[in-house]
Amino acid sequence: MQVSVIRGRLLAVVVNFFFRIFLDYLPGFPVKWVVIGLAAGCVVFSFAWAMVKRPTREAAAAAIDEKLRQLVRKEFPPPLRFDFRLNTELA
Secondary structure, three states, X not given: OXXXXXXXXXXXHHHHHHHHHHHHHXXXXXXXXXXXXXXXXXXXXXXXXXXXXOOOHHHHOOOOOHHHHHHHHHHOOOOOOOXXXXXXXXX
């Protein structure tokens, strides 16, 4: 079994355990609405975090100069299975 499957099942068991505790001590506890609220809260928080961490237009439009091109060519060379004979820069 993959680790992610094991973690998912373990998380399901833990969540089930805690909800059973809530239902035992609070018989009218609205479990369904808590789950829906938590899911909605996660969506809202993720959206807000994406808006806060979004780069500005100036930062996103960084200048592509020769220094950046050389750095990219050095760190990310093209795969050998592609034929780049027409590209004089890679020859």
